[in-house]
Amino acid sequence: QVQLVQSGAEVKKPGASVRVSCKASGYSFTAYDIIWVRQAPGQGLEWMGWMNPDSTNTGYGQKFRGRVTMTRDTSITTAYMELSYLSSDDTAVYFCARAVRNDLLPDNWGQGTLVTVSS
Amino acid sequence: EIVLTQSPGTLSLSPGERATLSCRASQSMSRNYLAWYQQKPGQAPRLLVFATSNRATGIPDRFSGSGSGTDFTLTVSRLEPEDFAVYYCQISGGTPRTFGQGTRLEIK
Numbered sequence: 540q541v542q543l544v545q546s547g548a549e550v551k552k553p554g555a556s557v558r559v560s561c562k563a564s565g566y567s568f569t570a571y572d573i574i575w576v577r578q579a580p581g582q583g584l585e586w587m588g589w590m591n592p593d594s595t596n597t598g599y600g601q602k603f604r605g606r607v608t609m610t611r612d613t614s615i616t617t618a619y620m621e622l623s624y625l626s627s628d629d630t631a632v633y634f635c636a637r638a639v640r641n642d643l644l645p646d647n648w649g650q651g652t653l654v655t656v657s658s
Numbered sequence: 659e660i661v662l663t664q665s666p667g668t669l670s671l672s673p674g675e676r677a678t679l680s681c682r683a684s685q686s687m688s689r690n691y692l693a694w695y696q697q698k699p700g701q702a703p704r705l706l707v708f709a710t711s712n713r714a715t716g717i718p719d720r721f722s723g724s725g726s727g728t729d730f731t732l733t734v735s736r737l738e739p740e741d742f743a744v745y746y747c748q749i750s751g752g753t754p755r756t757f758g759q760g761t762r763l764e765i766k
Binding site for chain 2: 648
């Protein structure tokens with residue numbers, strides 16, 4: 540069955556970077572896109588961007604451009620989201636999801652990774 | 659940039675009742691690019707409806723979407739206990755793929 544398993548919770552200091560991984564299994568990794576969405580505590584959903592694991596093309600939300608990088612390692616069917624220059628506003632649960640190519644509608648999600656930014 | 663505003667913020671209803679959730683766009687948008695999600699506490703969101711009125715795989719037919727232009731609606735015809743959750747609309751095409759702020763559907 541399709542599974543997306545994310546890396547564990549992280550605690551980072553302001554100004555640092557964090558890399559969250561998303562290990563995919565149960566399907567052809569390069570046939571679907573990966574999207575990233577985050578959710579601050581008690582808040583709504585925020586779109587971060589997408590990556591095509593086949594072409595490595597990416598599209599980032601304007602708010603995150605210059606701070607986010609989405610990559611992948613096809614040998615281990617894992618996608619990564621790295622966010623730099625962290626501030627307390629980046630404290631959130633970060634979700635990855637598999638999405639149908641071109642329309643980016645998610646059909647399977649990871650369990651979420653809590654990133655806490657605190658001095 | 660299109661902004662999505664959902665109303666009401668909280669909707670209190672009883673099982674068996676009908677729920678009507680609204681999503682208003684700040685400017686007219688394509689029906690092809692409006693999606694709805696459900697999220698329960700501690701869980702990832704789940705896609706319910708895409709392209710305004712198409713149910714995602716496995717979504718019960720008590721969920722239906724409608725609308726056009728700037729006004730979109732998600733209707734749950736007869737609420738089941740498992741339907742009480744937070745619902746988000748989203749611009750699902752172009753950029754940015756903004757979410758609305760959500761409507762909490764709670765048990766009355």
